[in-house]
Amino acid sequence: xxxxxxxxxxxxxxTRRPRLRLAGPGRRGRLRVAIIGTGNIGTDLLLKVQRSxxxxxxxxxxxxxxxAGIRRAQAMGVETSDRSIDALLEExxxxxxxxxxxxxxxxxxxxxxxxxxxxxxxxxxxxxxGKMCVPALNLADCVGEPNLCMVTCGGQAAVPLAxxxxxxxxxxxxxxxxxTSASASVGPATxxxxxxxxxxxxxxxxxxxxxxxxxxxxxxxxxxxPIMMQNTVFAKADETDLPALTTAVEQMVERIQRYVPGYxxxxxxxxxxxxxxxxxxxxxxxxxxxxxxxxxxxITCAAVAAAEENxxxxxxxxxxxxx
Amino acid sequence: MAQILISDPTLxxxxxxxxxxxxxEQIRRYAAAANAARVAIVEVGHGNGLGAxxxxxxxxxxxxxxxxxxxxxxxSDVKLGAFGIPGFATMRRDxxxxxxxxxxxxxxxxxxxEADLTERHITYLRERDKExxxxxxxxxxxTPEQLCEEALKMKSYGAQGVVVMDSAGAFLTRDLQxxxxxxxxxxxxxxxxxxxxxxxxxxxxxxxxxxxxxxxVDGTARGFGAGAGNTxxxxxxxxxxxxxxxxxxxxxxxxxxxxxxxxxLVQQLPTTDSVGIVSGLAGVFSGYSKPVRRIxxxxxxxxxxxxxxxxxxxxxxxxxxxxxxxxxxxxDAVENQGxxxxxxxxxxAEGDKA
Numbered sequence: 045x046x047x048x049x050x051x052x053x054x055x056x057x058x059t060r061r062p063r064l065r066l067a068g069p070g071r072r073g074r075l076r077v078a079i080i081g082t083g084n085i086g087t088d089l090l091l092k093v094q095r096s097x098x099x100x101x102x103x104x105x106x107x108x109x110x111x112a113g114i115r116r117a118q119a120m121g122v123e124t125s126d127r128s129i130d131a132l133l134e135e136x137x138x139x140x141x142x143x144x145x146x147x148x149x150x151x152x153x154x155x156x157x158x159x160x161x162x163x164x165x166x167x168x169x170x171x172x173x174g175k176m177c178v179p180a181l182n183l184a185d186c187v188g189e190p191n192l193c194m195v196t197c198g199g200q201a202a203v204p205l206a207x208x209x210x211x212x213x214x215x216x217x218x219x220x221x222x223x224t225s226a227s228a229s230v231g232p233a234t235x236x237x238x239x240x241x242x243x244x245x246x247x248x249x250x251x252x253x254x255x256x257x258x259x260x261x262x263x264x265x266x267x268x269x270p271i272m273m274q275n276t277v278f279a280k281a282d283e284t285d286l287p288a289l290t291t292a293v294e295q296m297v298e299r300i301q302r303y304v305p306g307y308x309x310x311x312x313x314x315x316x317x318x319x320x321x322x323x324x325x326x327x328x329x330x331x332x333x334x335x336x337x338x339x340x341x342x343i344t345c346a347a348v349a350a351a352e353e354n355x356x357x358x359x360x361x362x363x364x365x366x367x
Numbered sequence: 368m369a370q371i372l373i374s375d376p377t378l379x380x381x382x383x384x385x386x387x388x389x390x391x392e393q394i395r396r397y398a399a400a401a402n403a404a405r406v407a408i409v410e411v412g413h414g415n416g417l418g419a420x421x422x423x424x425x426x427x428x429x430x431x432x433x434x435x436x437x438x439x440x441x442x443s444d445v446k447l448g449a450f451g452i453p454g455f456a457t458m459r460r461d462x463x464x465x466x467x468x469x470x471x472x473x474x475x476x477x478x479x480x481e482a483d484l485t486e487r488h489i490t491y492l493r494e495r496d497k498e499x500x501x502x503x504x505x506x507x508x509x510t511p512e513q514l515c516e517e518a519l520k521m522k523s524y525g526a527q528g529v530v531v532m533d534s535a536g537a538f539l540t541r542d543l544q545x546x547x548x549x550x551x552x553x554x555x556x557x558x559x560x561x562x563x564x565x566x567x568x569x570x571x572x573x574x575x576x577x578x579x580x581x582x583x584v585d586g587t588a589r590g591f592g593a594g595a596g597n598t599x600x601x602x603x604x605x606x607x608x609x610x611x612x613x614x615x616x617x618x619x620x621x622x623x624x625x626x627x628x629x630x631x632l633v634q635q636l637p638t639t640d641s642v643g644i645v646s647g648l649a650g651v652f653s654g655y656s657k658p659v660r661r662i663x664x665x666x667x668x669x670x671x672x673x674x675x676x677x678x679x680x681x682x683x684x685x686x687x688x689x690x691x692x693x694x695x696x697x698x699d700a701v702e703n704q705g706x707x708x709x710x711x712x713x714x715x716a717e718g719d720k721a
Contacts (some may be wrong), residue, residue, distance in 0.1 A: 224686055226690075235483050238487070265681065276688035
């Protein structure tokens with residue numbers, strides 16, 4: 045499953061695929077997407093979508109017509125709306141996929157409204173409605189899903205490393221991840237939902253790594269200039285195979301770098317005081333958000349990777365049908 | 368003279384001094400002694416508070432529940448306190464448990480510029496009619512204006528007071544007094560002070576804080592606490608009494624509690640040693656003391672270099688994972704320097720030959 049994860053060949057996904065519609069011929073076979081939420085995340089996502097060869101943003105919809113995000117989209121020639129989800133529901137046939145970058149509460153409501161139209165949603169809020177998606181680990185299983193949960197920034201950054209620990213050290217029964225982000229990059233929604241953030245991260249950690257016990261810790265550092273997002277994975281171990289782990293980690297880092305270019309290992313796996321430890325840093329691409337906001341960038345990168353994988357599989361299918 | 372509320376986190380901050388390995392018997396005996404002395408609040412738990420037992424900041428010998436339950440049984444005349452930092456502690460896993468065990472007073476902490484992380488936890492506890500204080504940690508890292516603003520946020524969430532923690536033992540008395548006075552003035556709620564003794568100013572700073580209007584002061588028996596230790600409770604009580612303040616604490620009994628701590632809890636009295644002084648100067652959280660010493664020894668580097676490097680990175684409480692990264696970089700630098708030196712010696716030797 046590991047090897048095929050990035051390529052995309054599962055049978056389970058095939059049965060659910062009809063939810064996705066292929067874009068019209070005039071669009072060179074790109075997936076037509078809408079983005080709801082024109083804040084920092086939505087706008088950063090827009091820039092990445094427009095750079096993608098597989099995605100086209102049909103509509104960028106939020107609530108305030110004068111927002112910086114809306115102005116940015118207009119300057120790029122993207123159609124915008126200040127009527128949020130309502131604008132999408134008027135012409136649902138225009139969209140193959142929707143990114144939700146609003147809030148957990150709104151995302152829940154939006155999904156209920158989009159469901160009858162069969163439009164799949166990639167959810168960047170912590171609402172945790174659909175299947176958890178960490179592209180480095182289960183991209184192939186994320187094709188044709190009605191709703192994908194992009195977990196949390198710490199989850200995206202650290203859970204793949206936790207998985208390498210469990211693969212090389214199956215006897216480990218406790219893993220911990222510590223994520224530290226710059227204060228300026230941690231918005232009010234994350235702050236007020238800090239408990240949910242920890243719970244969602246821990247759910248992903250246990251789901252993807254299979255570890256028995258786990259813990260997630262979140263820290264917010266106000267230093268100026270702002271620090272880069274940093275994530276450390278710890279595992280409690282009596283015996284270790286650091287060479288095997290290091291190889292697995294290096295491969296995983298490479299895999300993540302394919303969709304998160306600013307992801308880098310700063311402390312390679314080491315063993316200290318009864319614990320395995322390693323640290324990665326995530327610099328953002330600096331699209332709309334500043335480079336230090338790697339915590340936000342990794343989520344938008346992962347969401348785009350998930351959407352592109354859906355597009356890729358659809359195009360392959362279309363090609364084979366024609367042939 | 369003012370009524371001063373003394374909060375005693377010997378069994379919480381002191382846990383830092385023994386790598387969070389306080390035993391059931393130690394907690395039982397000290398809690399009983401503090402109860403006899405009538406300190407206002409006995410705070411118990413892992414050094415970093417509820418839910419903090421971890422590989423990041425150290426695993427505790429006992430669970431939060433065990434520690435709190437043992438103390439609860441011994442405290443008939445004083446309140447049981449718990450400390451929690453959102454990001455480590457959660458409402459459902461940790462606060463609910465502490466409420467069930469019968470904790471009377473909660474202190475909800477955040478780094479001194481990040482008070483909004485405490486909003487949900489403070490309101491959650493206030494809705495359940497608990498006594499709640501906000502705690503601003505590492506206060507030397509914020510301006511007086513920032514501290515007032517953050518304290519006001521905590522007040523707006525429902526905190527009944529705000530405690531200023533000099534978590535790194537870095538405050539000079541004048542700076543501290545200015546901040547306390549402004550916070551008392553701006554918030555109109557109880558302001559507290561929690562000192563560390565890296566620069567041997569803990570008692571003096573605590574008295575200065577009281578002079579500036581603080582009405583809550585933390586002290587631990589023999590200063591048993593993280594890094595260079597806290598404000599020594601028994602000295603604090605004696606000095607405040609001499610100054611005519613009412614703490615409601617029995618002097619002989621608090622001296623007895625300190626003697627008991629000395630005999631039963633403390634392996635090595637916290638002192639202001641060389642590394643402790645550097646830690647204070649660098650403004651690094653006192654809880655880093657033990658892991659920095661251990662890792663510096665293992666990596667063959669100077670712990671003072673580690674503290675200054677951590678200080679330059681503005682690490683906050685809880686970022687202990689960075690110690691490994693810093694130690695690795697320092698070790699590499701030392702090794703490179705060694706190699707360069709060898710190169711120089713070789714080329715010098717070759718030069719001599721030529």
